Amino acid sequence: MAGGKETPRQKLIGLMYLVLLALLALQVSSAIMEKFKFLDESLQYSNDQMDEENLELEKTIEKAVSDNGNKPSDKQVLEKALEVRKEAHEIKKYIDDVRAEIVKNTGGLEEDGSWKGAKEETAIEVFMIGPEGSKKGKAYELQKKINGFCTYLTSLKLAEGEGPSAKIRVFKNIAMDAKDDSRITSKEQKNKDFAALNFGQTPMCAAMAVMSVIENEVLKYETDALNLLATKLGATDIKFDQVFAMYRADSRVVAAGTKYNAELFISASSSAIKPKISVDGRTLEVDKEGRGKLEFTATGGAYDKDGLAKKSWTGQISFKNKGRDTTFTVKGEYVVAQPVIQVQSGAVSALYSNCGNPLQINVPALGSVYNPSFGATGADVQPGSKKGEVYVVPNAKAVTIKVSSGGNYIGSVDFPVKPVPKPDIQLLSNGKAVDLKNGFKLAAPRSLQIKAVPQPEFAASNPKDARYKVTQWTAYLLRGSRLVKQKDATTEVVDLNDIATQSKPGDRITVEVKQVMRSNFYDKQEEVRLSQTIQTIPITD
Numbered sequence: 170m171a172g173g174k175e176t177p178r179q180k181l182i183g184l185m186y187l188v189l190l191a192l193l194a195l196q197v198s199s200a201i202m203e204k205f206k207f208l209d210e211s212l213q214y215s216n217d218q219m220d221e222e223n224l225e226l227e228k229t230i231e232k233a234v235s236d237n238g239n240k241p242s243d244k245q246v247l248e249k250a251l252e253v254r255k256e257a258h259e260i261k262k263y264i265d266d267v268r269a270e271i272v273k274n275t276g277g278l279e280e281d282g283s284w285k286g287a288k289e290e291t292a293i294e295v296f297m298i299g300p301e302g303s304k305k306g307k308a309y310e311l312q313k314k315i316n317g318f319c320t321y322l323t324s325l326k327l328a329e330g331e332g333p334s335a336k337i338r339v340f341k342n343i344a345m346d347a348k349d350d351s352r353i354t355s356k357e358q359k360n361k362d363f364a365a366l367n368f369g370q371t372p373m374c375a376a377m378a379v380m381s382v383i384e385n386e387v388l389k390y391e392t393d394a395l396n397l398l399a400t401k402l403g404a405t406d407i408k409f410d411q412v413f414a415m416y417r418a419d420s421r422v423v424a425a426g427t428k429y430n431a432e433l434f435i436s437a438s439s440s441a442i443k444p445k446i447s448v449d450g451r452t453l454e455v456d457k458e459g460r461g462k463l464e465f466t467a468t469g470g471a472y473d474k475d476g477l478a479k480k481s482w483t484g485q486i487s488f489k490n491k492g493r494d495t496t497f498t499v500k501g502e503y504v505v506a507q508p509v510i511q512v513q514s515g516a517v518s519a520l521y522s523n524c525g526n527p528l529q530i531n532v533p534a535l536g537s538v539y540n541p542s543f544g545a546t547g548a549d550v551q552p553g554s555k556k557g558e559v560y561v562v563p564n565a566k567a568v569t570i571k572v573s574s575g576g577n578y579i580g581s582v583d584f585p586v587k588p589v590p591k592p593d594i595q596l597l598s599n600g601k602a603v604d605l606k607n608g609f610k611l612a613a614p615r616s617l618q619i620k621a622v623p624q625p626e627f628a629a630s631n632p633k634d635a636r637y638k639v640t641q642w643t644a645y646l647l648r649g650s651r652l653v654k655q656k657d658a659t660t661e662v663v664d665l666n667d668i669a670t671q672s673k674p675g676d677r678i679t680v681e682v683k684q685v686m687r688s689n690f691y692d693k694q695e696e697v698r699l700s701q702t703i704q705t706i707p708i709t710d
Contacts (some may be wrong), residue, residue, distance in 0.1 A: 199502060203376035204509060204534075206287065212381035219388040221259070226395040227254055231496040233402045243402055249325060252400045257391035260318050264384045268377060271296065275373045280694055297368035297376065308364035312344040317382060319343055322390055327397035338397060342524050343386045414486045414497030425478075425505050425579050431463040432485050433499060444488040453484075461486075467505050470579050478505040509533065510572055510580050514630065519587045520568055524634040525551065525560040525690025528570075530582070535574055544571040547586070562690060571627065591699060592621040592637045594682055596706070608707035613672040615642060618662045621697070622687045637697065641684035644668065648676050678706045 213495040220543055230250045234243040257603040272278065274287025274296050286292060291424040299306030329338050329495045346362045358366060367379045414433070433446050433453070446453045446461030453461035463484070472478045480503050487496040514649030520526040532539055541557050543550045552558070561568060563586040572579045596603040597618040603609075621637035629633040646668045653676065654668045668678070682704075685697040 177348055181359070184185050185431060205372070205378050206284070207553055209378040209381050212378065212385055214383050216381065216388055219385070219392060223254065223257070223388065223395060225390050226399065227251070227253070227504045228391070230395070230399050230402065233399070236668060237402065246398050246401045250395055252323075253322070253391060253394045253398070256318060256321060257387060258548055260314060260387050264311075264315055267311060268380050269381070270307070271373060284373060284377075287372065289373045290370055293368055293371050293373055293376050298364045303650065304362075304364070306368075306390070308368050311383075312363045315344040315625055316342040318387060318389065322394050324348070324689075327394060329397065338393070340390055340393075343383060346572055349620065368563070369574065396512050414484075414499045423588060425467055425574075425577060427467060427538065428466045429463075431502060433461045433463060433486060445488050446486050448482050448484040463501075466575065469608075472505075472580075475529060476594055479503075482507055510582055518550070519585045520561055520563050521631055521634065522563050522586050523689060523695070524589060524631050525562050526631060527553065528559050528561055529555075529557050529558045530559060530570070530572060532572065532574065532579055538575070540575045542573045542576070545569060546571075559685055560664070560690065589634070589697075590627050591623040592623050592685065592687075592697065594639070594699070594701075594704065595620045595622050596680060596704060603706055605704060610709050611674060613646065613665055613669040613676070613708055614679055615664070615666055615669050616662060617665050617678075617680070619658075619682070620661060633688075634687070636688040638686050639682060639684070640678060640686075642682045645679045645681070646672055646676060647679055648673070672708050674708055674710045678708065680704045680706070 224243070227250060230247055234240070234247045237243050251444055271293065272284060272286075275289040275292050277282065277285055277546055279285055297306045297311075298304075299309075319340040319342050323338070327338045328335040345361050347359050347366045353359060353366070361369065368376055371379070397515040418493045433448070444455060444459050444461075446455055448461075448463055453463060455461050461484075463482070465524075466481070482501050482503075484499050484501065485496055486499065509532070511533060513531075514527065530541065530543070532541070539556065543552070543559045545561060547568040548561050548563040548570075550570070551560040551562070553560060559570075561570060561584075563584075566586050568583070568586055570582045574583065596605070597620065598609075598614040598616070603617075605638045619639045621639050623635035623637060640659060642658050644656040644658070644663065645652060645663065654671055656665060656668055657661060672678075681705065682699060682702040685699060686694045687697050688694060
């Protein structure tokens with residue numbers, strides 16, 4: 170997308186674009202598909218706002234020209250402004266037409282207005298990229314038209330600043346190949362052209378969001394061009410009979426934990442006006458153009474059923490007007506979207522009681538600003554060595570894990586808790602499992618080993634908790650109903666020579682497990698209660 174000096178709004182749109190590219194490299198879930206749709210709607214709302222603002226800019230220029238007596242030089246500025254509006258409108262209409270074709274080529278709309286082919290990728294590649302190597306897809310025509318608009322704006326030779334320090338504004342290409350975009354650092358992505366970068370292996374819902382980002386860049390360039398044309402009229406020559414306090418936010422919808430950015434300004438500001446701007450009692454720094462830059466970290470909470478939380482702020486702009494103090498109050502509303510919390514675990518459906526369950530908790534929407542911390546009800550939590558890694562030790566029947574980033578609450582995840590599965594008791598002789606059905610022939614073995622073996626799934630997901638040891642057990646040599654010999658043991662391996670020398674065919678060895686201990690996540694020992702503690706081995710002819 171476009172480079173050069175960017176406004177906070179444009180920086181956020183650029184960040185959205187990079188997040189889009191990152192998500193396209195993943196096998197995204199249905200939940201993230203819905204977030205693409207939500208992101209597209211948010212961008213479309215922002216685009217409509219910018220279009221309305223540009224219309225107001227056009228009206229301001231028209232009024233300034235009229236109030237100045239329709240000077241020939243001013244009328245030329247107005248003509249250029251109208252031409253910019255016309256060119257931008259045609260580009261916007263073209264983008265909207267391509268969006269309509271994308272919807273049509275992917276199956277149209279459902280009865281509720283949602284996209285039928287939201288997950289469709291092949292149709293997008295065929296339509297936007299074309300047959301492999303042909304470069305006949307719609308994206309190549311789109312790239313040509315968008316960058317043609319940038320070239321047109323540059324040809325107007327609009328000056329930034331005044332006097333000798335003024336520089337001609339260069340409107341860099343919006344629709345760039347990956348090699349020309351400094352924000353794309355991945356070697357895998359760098360060799361892709363604009364079409365492949367934005368529409369290759371791309372679900373339809375993401376392609377629509379990309380189109381909205383491109384449209385936003387076009388409208389931003391239109392705003393910049395109109396503002397530069399307005400400065401040519403001369404602020405001291407324009408007579409304003411109405412002054413409005415306004416704000417312009419990057420987006421009404423932000424993810425909890427990310428930055429909210431907005432500009433507060435007077436719609437017909439003058440270099441002679443030095444306003445004081447504050448928001449919710451906090452004084453903002455005001456630049457030389459009379460604009461206050463508002464930035465804060467959006468906080469979540471009180472989300473509705475759609476995962477949205479409505480928020481607002483109130484600002485005041487004060488300045489001298491005809492020698493008198495004048496104050497305007499402006500209220501900004503925005504919506505905080507609840508980020509998707511992704512949890513990765515070997516046993517994510519439920520947590521094991523009193524075990525250090527390892528979880529990897531990520532919030533993709535926060536990207537590199539993700540700085541997690543965790544709390545829990547019904548469990549203790551221990552941070553891991555990696556970002557987002559946490560060990561959860563439940564002490565109740567259900568657990569709620571609370572996720573925050575940079576001290577800002579993001580959301581919570583609920584887990585049921587299940588008991589630790591009982592281990593299996595395994596008897597071994599000479600390193601091999603004992604055949605409990607056929608037993609030993611002629612005589613008892615010279616030694617016997619006993620082990621408590623964890624269930625495979627539990628051992629794989631919670632290796633630090635799946636450490637068992639039989640600490641007390643007894644071997645009995647029985648002949649009929651009579652006890653011949655008894656051997657008590659506190660180690661896993663016991664010498665049975667004294668039993669073996671007295672054993673005869675028809676006898677049996679009965680093993681009774683009296684105590685099994687488990688080492689848990691904290692390296693503490695706890696006793697395991699087994700449902701079956703006795704096993705019998707026959708001695709046959």
